[in-house]
Amino acid sequence: MARFTARFFREAFHPRYEFSELIRQCFIIGYKSLSLVGLTAFIMGLVLTMQLRPSMVRYGVEAEIPAMVGISIIREIGPIITALIFAGKIGSSIGAELGSMRVTEQIDAMEVSGTNPFKYLVVTRTVAATLMLPVLVILADAIALYGSYLGVNIYEILSFKLFYTLVIDNLGYYDVIPAIIKTFFFGFAVGIVGCFKGYYSSKGTEGVGRSANSAVVMASVFIFILDLLAVQITELVWNL
Amino acid sequence: MANRTTDNVKLGVFVLAGLVLLVLFFYMLSKNESIFASRFEIKAHFANVSGLVSGNNVRVAGIVVGIVEDVELVNDTLVIVTIALNDDMRQIVRKNATAALGTDGLIGNRLVNILPAAEPAPLIEPGDILLGQKDISTEDMLRTLDQTNRNVLIISNGLRETIDRINKSTQLTTLLDDESLSLNLKAALLNLRSATGQASATMQDLNAVVADVRNGEGSVGALLRDTSFAWELNQTVRKLQAVENQADRLAQNMDALVKEVDGAVKGLQNDLNYGPGAANLLMKDSLTAARLQNALGNLEQGTARFSENMEAMKHNFLFRRYFRKMEKKKEKD
Structure with missing residues (x-):
């Protein structure tokens, strides 16, 4: 895996670049995931608000719901849930696609024909996943906050202006910047794991399924580990 | 190729939307944190x-x-x-x-x-x-709260004792069990309401009277408001004072007169009792009184006879004419 990652960096910064394939992968990985991620984010914001409300009401701090939901979504839930959904959809897709290409010897054929399959298949998909996940997370955060706004308005009337004022007032760069940065790593993890599992798939069609499955599981674990590291590093860097 | 272009546009819009949201978010954060100020x-x-x-x-x-x-x-x-x-x-x-x-x-x-x-x-x-x-630290607030709790404890203990006394009080129980009390209380309240109504009516009347007085209506109003009446009253008082002065002087004169009369009476009494004059003799001497009585009797008889003589004279032809002339003249007057 480490060698695979090292090769990725070697190939990624070395011409020739597959821009056309990169754009296509960005469209497939990013744009085509938007509906799923958007729906999930909307429900996440709505449900989080509704679930949080009874406890907040019990302590008489229901006015803090927008602030609390805002911090939760921006800092943690938005990136993590979106990354996990992304891993489920894109990680498995890449793993299965590359796996099937491997077992049907398409990758071998590419090597024989002089095309660099690593650059064409792995680099483009990994870079696309790395670049598209942050965009998806930003959109998912916005959609989740809108869901939360609707969730608050189920029980009380709260203007949108006050809602976003309460959210923004309780957020700072400390909350937003690390949350955005870590999503690049999440995207990279999903892309590289999916490609790794698919690229080295074996044992026929059974291996394709296993590659897809293990790509999702491994990417999800990586996401949590990276999240833990991101929190620690953020604490360390911000307190310097 | 057309599909590819459409996909690229969609991708562009997608990425642009994400970037716009990110920029907007950072803009609002910077505004909030005044990071560029x-x-x-x-x-x-x-x-x-x-x-x-x-x-x-x-x-x-x-x-x-x-x-x-x-x-x-x-x-x-x-x-x-x-x-x-x-x-x-x-x-x-x-x-x-x-x-x-x-x-x-x-x-x-x-x-x-x-x-x-x-x-x-x-x-x-x-x-x-x-x-x-x-x-004002939390410790200070807690310290004050502790003192407040102690005070509340003292107050609640006092309250509990008072309630115990009330619960144990037989007089209060009797009073509360007395069914007539509520009726009496009700009647008293009704009376009070009636009295209040009457008092209110009285007050309204009084207000009307006061309003009349303010407007100068009625005797009291005139007394308080009418300046000519006040002037007349003043004049009357002055006259009364003059009359009083005159009465005072009159009383002084009367007093002097009474004193003089008293002196005269005393002198007369003295003369009557002890004086050498006829009065003393007339009043004190019984013999003189008898003589006087006798003289008076003789005078009465003399007078009667004189009347008879005069009557006889009226009928006398010498004087008859004169008397008739006198009667006619008297009738004319």
Whole structure:
């Protein structure tokens, strides 16, 4: 895996670049995931608000719901849930696609024909996943906050202006910047794991399924580990 | 190829939407944190900052206008807090303002409130030092709360004793069990209501009377309001005073007269009792009285005879004519 990652960096910064394939992968990985991620984010914001409300009401701090939901979504839930959904959809897709290409010897054929399959298949998909996940997370955060706004308005009337004022007032760069940065790593993890599992798939069609499955599981674990590291590093860097 | 272009446009819109949202978000955050606003530094001295750290908000009139830049412990009684205020505060905050520690909400982050003073002062400048007010710490509040609890305990004990006494009081029980009490109370209330109604009516009448008096109607109104009446009354009083003076003088004269009469009576009495005159003799001497009585008897007889003589004279032809002439004249008058 480490060698695979090292090769990725070697190939990624070395011409020739597959821009056309990169754009296509960005469209497939990013744009085509938007509906799923958007729906999930909307429900996440709505449900989080509704679930949080009874406890907040019990302590008489229901006015803090927008602030609390805002911090939760921006800092943690938005990136993590979106990354996990992304891993489920894109990680498995890449793993299965590359796996099937491997077992049907398409990758071998590419090597024989002089095309660099690593650059064409792995680099483009990994870079696309790395670049598209942050965009998806930003959109998912916005959609989740809108869901939360609707969730608050189920029980009380709260203007949108006050809602976003309460959210923004309780957020700072400390909350937003690390949350955005870590999503690049999440995207990279999903892309590289999916490609790794698919690229080295074996044992026929059974291996394709296993590659897809293990790509999702491994990417999800990586996401949590990276999240833990991101929190620690953020604490360390911000307190310097 | 057309599909590819459409996909690229969709991708472009997708990425652009994400970037626009990100920029918007950062813009709102920067506006909130005033990260691009130019600031100037001032200092505030505190004895205790109660957990204030750099980065905490600074408020003027409840609006965040800066942040705590640094908190430095100088010695055991002095903490110097460096505050970065937005540049526009140079036109608002004054040199005699004070800094007070506060909390964002009941359990929120610590913050510094800059409070204006009542007296006028020049506007603040970079490097100025604000005096910090003593913070009301949670410990102080708890201490006060403890004292309040003790007082409440004393009050509740007293209340409990009073309620025990009320519960044990047979008189009160009797009073409460007395069914007639409520009826009497009801009747009394009805009477009170009636009396109140009457009093109200009386007050209304009184108000009407007072209004009449104010308007100068009626005798009292005229008395109080009519100036001519007052003048006449004044004149009357003056006349009464004159009459009184005259009566006084008359009384004095009468008094003198009475004294004179009294003296005269006393003199007369003295003369009657002890005087050498005929009166004394007439009153004291019984013989003289008898003689006088006899003389009077003789005089009466003489008078009767004289009347007979006069009657005889009327019928006498010598005097008859004269008497008739006298009667006619008398009838004419």
